[in-house]
Amino acid sequence: MQTKASLVLLQDFADKLVQFVLQNGAQYCDVRAENITSNGFLLENGQIEHITSKIENGLGIRVLVDGSWGFYSVSNPTSFDELKNGATDAVKSALHYAQIKKHKVKLAQTPIHTDTVNHTSAKIPTTDEMIKLALDCDKIIRRRRRIHKSSIHMHHDEFQKYFVNSEGAKICQNYDDTVINMAVVANESGLSETVNATEGGRGNLKLSVNEGKILERSEFISEKADKLIDAKPAKEDKTTVIMNPDFVALLSHEILGHPSEADRVLGKEMAWAGGAWWAGKLGTKIGSPELDVIDDPTIPHSLGWYKYDDEGVLASRKSLVKEGMLVGHMQSRETAFLFDTVPNSAMRSTSYSFMPLIRMACTCIGPGNWNPEEMIKEVKSGYLICDMKVPSIDMLRYNWSISCQYAQKIENGELTELLRDVIVMGNAPDFFNSIDARGKDFTVRPITNCGKGDPMQIMRMGNGGPHIRGIATVKSIGN
Numbered sequence: 001m002q003t004k005a006s007l008v009l010l011q012d013f014a015d016k017l018v019q020f021v022l023q024n025g026a027q028y029c030d031v032r033a034e035n036i037t038s039n040g041f042l043l044e045n046g047q048i049e050h051i052t053s054k055i056e057n058g059l060g061i062r063v064l065v066d067g068s069w070g071f072y073s074v075s076n077p078t079s080f081d082e083l084k085n086g087a088t089d090a091v092k093s094a095l096h097y098a099q100i101k102k103h104k105v106k107l108a109q110t111p112i113h114t115d116t117v118n119h120t121s122a123k124i125p126t127t128d129e130m131i132k133l134a135l136d137c138d139k140i141i142r143r144r145r146r147i148h149k150s151s152i153h154m155h156h157d158e159f160q161k162y163f164v165n166s167e168g169a170k171i172c173q174n175y176d177d178t179v180i181n182m183a184v185v186a187n188e189s190g191l192s193e194t195v196n197a198t199e200g201g202r203g204n205l206k207l208s209v210n211e212g213k214i215l216e217r218s219e220f221i222s223e224k225a226d227k228l229i230d231a232k233p234a235k236e237d238k239t240t241v242i243m244n245p246d247f248v249a250l251l252s253h254e255i256l257g258h259p260s261e262a263d264r265v266l267g268k269e270m271a272w273a274g275g276a277w278w279a280g281k282l283g284t285k286i287g288s289p290e291l292d293v294i295d296d297p298t299i300p301h302s303l304g305w306y307k308y309d310d311e312g313v314l315a316s317r318k319s320l321v322k323e324g325m326l327v328g329h330m331q332s333r334e335t336a337f338l339f340d341t342v343p344n345s346a347m348r349s350t351s352y353s354f355m356p357l358i359r360m361a362c363t364c365i366g367p368g369n370w371n372p373e374e375m376i377k378e379v380k381s382g383y384l385i386c387d388m389k390v391p392s393i394d395m396l397r398y399n400w401s402i403s404c405q406y407a408q409k410i411e412n413g414e415l416t417e418l419l420r421d422v423i424v425m426g427n428a429p430d431f432f433n434s435i436d437a438r439g440k441d442f443t444v445r446p447i448t449n450c451g452k453g454d455p456m457q458i459m460r461m462g463n464g465g466p467h468i469r470g471i472a473t474v475k476s477i478g479n
Contacts, residue, residue: 004059007035009160013083014059018166021063021087023127025095028064028107030165034352039127040155043134045142051127052113052155059083063090067104070094073353081142088450089366101208105399109338110313110343112168117307118190119203120158121266130154133211134180136328141184143403148187154180175248176200177303179416179448179459182218186225192422193228193389195405200446203299217343217376226408231420233476240382240410241472242375245443248365248465252390253447256293257363259397260328261346262335264358272454274395277428278326286326286356287432290368290468293321293340302444302462304361308346311356318344320363329360337440350457365465368438372467375437382476384408385424386417388445401425405472419476426472439467 010033018225035350036056042049061083070090077083098104119344120358134152156178163171179200197217252291258264259276265277276288297306297315307315311333321326330346331339335358349356376384387405394400407422408415444464451458 004244007162010057010059010077013077013080014162014164016080017059018164019085021061021091022166024088024091026063026065026091027167028166030062030163030311031348032060032352033162034058034060035160036105036351037158038155040153041127041131041134043131043138043152046135046138048131053127055185056107056331058349059350060349060354061087061090062355063087063094063337064105064107065091065094066098066477067106068098068101069105069355070097075353076138082438092146105338106472107333107339109251110333112243112312113308113312113314114170115308116172117174119173119305119307120204121176121178124158124176124280125156125178128393130156134212136139136215137332140215140218141182142342144186145220146186146188146226146229147184149185149194151183152180163307163308163310163312164206165312169294169450171308171312173308175202175306179303179393179446180214181448182221184221184225186229189228195225195228197221198304200306202303203301207350210413211401219261224406227418228420231406231418233478234383234407234419236473236475238373238471238473240379240469241378241385241387241474242372242382242467243424243467243471244467245386245441245464246445247385248468249445249447249463250391250402252293252363252365252465253360253403253450253463254391254393255397256320256362256365257295260293260295260330260363261358261360262329262331262339265329266335266338269370269452270395270431273404273452274397277396277398282328284326285324286429287324288435289319289323291321291324291432292366292387293363294319294366295361297362299444299462300364302362303448304461306361309347309356310349311343313343313345313347314347315345315361318346330360331470332356332358348459350459354453354455354457355458359449359452360461360463361458362444362462362464364442364444364463365438366470367440367442367466369436370467372437372439374442375439375467375469376410376415380412380467381438382410383422385422385474397428399427403477423475423477424472425475431470434471435468437469438465441466
């Protein structure tokens, strides 16, 4: 009851703030009221390290004054007078920066919506239910002799969000996320190998976190970590690679999703996060005809599933690359005006405490027409690259290096020896142009820790794709 009452109060504050700010000189204002409830725990080697439970309430107020932004956020506000003071400071801040700002902010027009959206689970998992599942996974993971450590972090988060702006939009969105992160460390004779897995999604627990799938996944990562102790490293080789959907998810995220954010394309994040090598190349060929890329917040149950972004723009599927041609970027209302296009529902913030930024929702390489087995059979010599690990990308998202959790050699169309500590490297245009096959097996994976902005905002989203085949350099760490 306290949660619902808090949100009702916040909504009332938000509605009043919009009118107050307009009366005090703003040309535009939006307010986001949010209530966030989180429950989770960390289990290590069968022992609960900690249990967390928290509720956050607050408002984020964004004002546009004389072509410059101002922002104010507050947690657990108790009076409207308190909010008026903060909103007044946001207007004053915007006016100050407007005096030195060379390029005034203008917003592209967008339809105005009033709506209530529920992307919630029919049954909310209790902490006890989640701990039971985690303990079952831990037992499976640690039954192998060489497993040194099992770490399982699981949490369920409920979000109630209200958006109102000075143009008349009023949108309520309610959703919940359930996520489990599992990590396994195997060790013998001084060699350690780590394999991890993340499962989960948004809304409808039976679909987003299936208990049988989680238990199977815990068996898989335990077995794989154990076998990697006996695996060989790979010799450096520029050759054919077939990447599985989990690895493709991180590849899509790092060298397709981030450079498609219009603020990066415009160089607005160059000082701390970099830009995009394909800036100014809209309408040009950047890859083979086998490369199709989308960003889609309408995919049900992904961690990037929503109906409206944090500017009140209706969610839509965005085509970023079509048959190798760069055709679009993710846009805010501000950048859409600069590109003379329409906003496409890409603005999100981690919470009410932050200004929204252009963020991926669910950036993926689209499916093709191949069976993955047929893709492998055509390869005389190459590698099957499996499951994401750690990325290293340059400032323009041009040169990239991504480690995988394991790989297998392909010889004469057959999978042979298991390989450990493998890194895949290339540059974006050469790799994109080398792609000659995409599988039918489109899969979306959960991404829980994407960082962007200053101050840093950690965002959840989906990324994915099918198996893809191309040319890249493969090597193992230390080789």
